[in-house]
Amino acid sequence: MSVGWIRPVSGLAASQIVMDDRIAQAEAPPGLYRLDRNWHCDRIWLQVRNVLGIPAPRVYGWSSSTDNPVRAEYILMERSGGVELGKIWHDMPWEERLEVIRTLVGYEKAFVSANLPMHGSLYYAKDLPSPSPSQFLDSVNSIDKGETFVVGPTTNRAFFDQGRGSVEVNRGPWPSLNEFVHSRAARELACIDKFSSYPGQQGLFSGPNQYHPTRALKVEVLGDYLKVATQILPTDANLSKPTLWHSDLHSDNIFVDPSQPTRILNIIDWQAVNVSPLFLQARHPSLIEFEGPIPEGFEPIILPDGFDDMSEETQHQAKNLRAAQSLYKLYEILILRRCPEIAHALHFRDTLPGQITGLASSIFSDGEPILKGMLIQLQDEWATCVRSSIPCPLSFTPEDRTQQKRLEASWSEGVELMHEILTEVGAYQGWDGWVNHNNYPVYKERLARCRENFLDRYAKTEEERSQWIQAWPFEDKTHSPTSL
Structure with a gap:
């Protein structure tokens, strides 16, 4: 049977589309439809489906090398039944949407409940040369040790995308949080040293009278970050525990039963899933993100003043915003009640130490003026953010502060220009x-x-x-x- 149903997917790179065309000439069992270069997905899907009870497609065949008739790494998996949630989400009653969110919260609680020994990515023990006993997962009870799960080197895209895959750095696994955060900074420094351009920038830079990214500033900022990197980490071990997480839960990655839309049949797109600290993993599902202000606290969300005098179109927009804000807040309430660890991790991400730790992992690409501004703020708020008994290792002069403000303003102008173009x-x-x-x-x-x-x-x-x-x-x- 020809696998002609495997087709180029909108958004894939040319090399991936060519790979799809090759696989279309192969023979495969019926019912398969999706191809993915990230072959470690096979292990991820087995773990989340069989151990954590989260619906994911079954994998029928895969190759982790190019030594096969297709001449490419691949995965063949079952076709997801049902329909993408995005096709019916906006027509679903409020109660049904809330039920879907409750289900997703249950899945996220299962993620946090998994006992994972270190940071990295999941592998079969047989696929690693000599895994140590500390790399094995306690949650898998298999007679065949080769089929048990272990944590090995990371497959996190942050270690491979935008040229990062070509640098020689420590990709884990990492037994400790300190080793993990230092490896992220070392990766960025290695890329800055190797490359002369910076992909993935948020703004339009380097034009006349514009912000010009420099190697010197990127290295300087990362050096300052490394002075405080381990001191600003969360002191609560629960917030930094090794955790699996699906970071892209948008409506087209969730398949539901069209006759019973609250019943999730499958979740797809696991290829970037890895084991990392909870406070860096946890995030609101893309499904509930929206454009507009996020209300403070947990008070009931009401329509704006003067609603009755608004036009019909403006009233419609106000109601949609209220619905989105309410769903967002209800997610936070559910998380706080059912898994406070996640709620606390989401809160830490928004703190100054959390923001610094997150941004420091992408300085090769962009953001060095912003990170320097955060580090200056950290020096000013050291006693609050860390402890007054620990001396602050940062020291910024008035000239440093003036220069940072000028560079951040110039950087922001470039971001606005990019937004205008896009x-x-x-x-x-x-x-x-x-x-x-x-x-x-x-x-x-x-x-x-x-x-x-x-x-x-x-x-x-x-x-x-x-x-x-x-x-x-x-x-x-x-x-x-x-x-x-």
């Missing part, structure tokens, strides 16, 4: 700029027109026009960042 182009940004094959010519032409409009608006001279063209970040390319 809004004008109108392409979905969730796949790093990849668009549907059929829409490619349309967006390519739209981007070219946007570029000319931008140059006409912002280039005052021919020299500035040349500088803006040099700084323009959008182009078709599949290679890694330019190597020194």
Whole structure:
């Protein structure tokens, strides 16, 4: 039987699409439909389905090497039944939406309940050369030790995306939290040392009179971070326990029974799932995120003043915002009641130490002026954030503070420019700029027109026009960042 139903997926890189085309010529059992390069998903799915009781597709076959007829790593799994939740979510009654959220909270509680020995990713014991006894999971009771789960090197995208996979760094597993956070910083420093460009920047930088990212500032900021990295970690061991987490629970990754929409049949897209500290893993499900203010506390959420005098369209928008805010807050209430560890981890993420720890892991790409500002704030609030009995190792001069404010303002202007461009182009940004094959010519032409409009608006001279063209970040390319 031909596996012609495996098709290029909107947003995948060209190399992945070619791989899909190859696999389409192979033979496979019926019922399979999805291909994934991250072959460790086989272990993840078995763990979450068989041990944690979370619905995930069954895996029928996989290869962790390119030594096969397909000449690529792959996974073949069962086709998910039902429909994507996103197709019916907005038509579901309030009570049914809340029931779905209750189910997701139950899954997240199961994640936290798993006893995982260290940080990294799940493997079969037989797939690692010599796993130590401390790497084995207590929750798996198998006679065949080769089929038991162990924690091995991480497959976290943060260690591979945007050129990071080409640097030689410690990818775990990490027995301690201190080793884990130091490895993240060492990875960023290794990338800064190896590459001369910085992929994944949030703003349009390096144009005339703009913010210019520099290696010197990135290294300096990471050096300051390492002075405090272990001192700002949570003191509650429950917040840093090794935890599995699905970080992309949006409505198209959740399949439900259309005749009973509160019944979740499958959750897909596990390829980036890894074992990391809870306070870095926990996040609100993408399903309940929304544009707009998040209310403080847990008071009932009411419609705005003057609601009765608003237009019908404005009233509709106000009701939708209230519904989104209410669902968001109900999720937080459920988490607080059923798994306070997650609630406390979400709170810690929002604290200054939590924000610093999170941002420090992406400085190779971006954010060094922001992180420096946070470190300056940490020095000012050291006694509150850490302990007054511990001397603060940071020391920023008035000149450092003035320079940081200037750089952050310049950086923010670049972020606003990028937002302006992406809004004008109108392409979905969730796949790093990849668009549907059929829409490619349309967006390519739209981007070219946007570029000319931008140059006409912002280039005052021919020299500035040349500088803006040099700084323009959008182009078709599949290679890694330019190597020194």
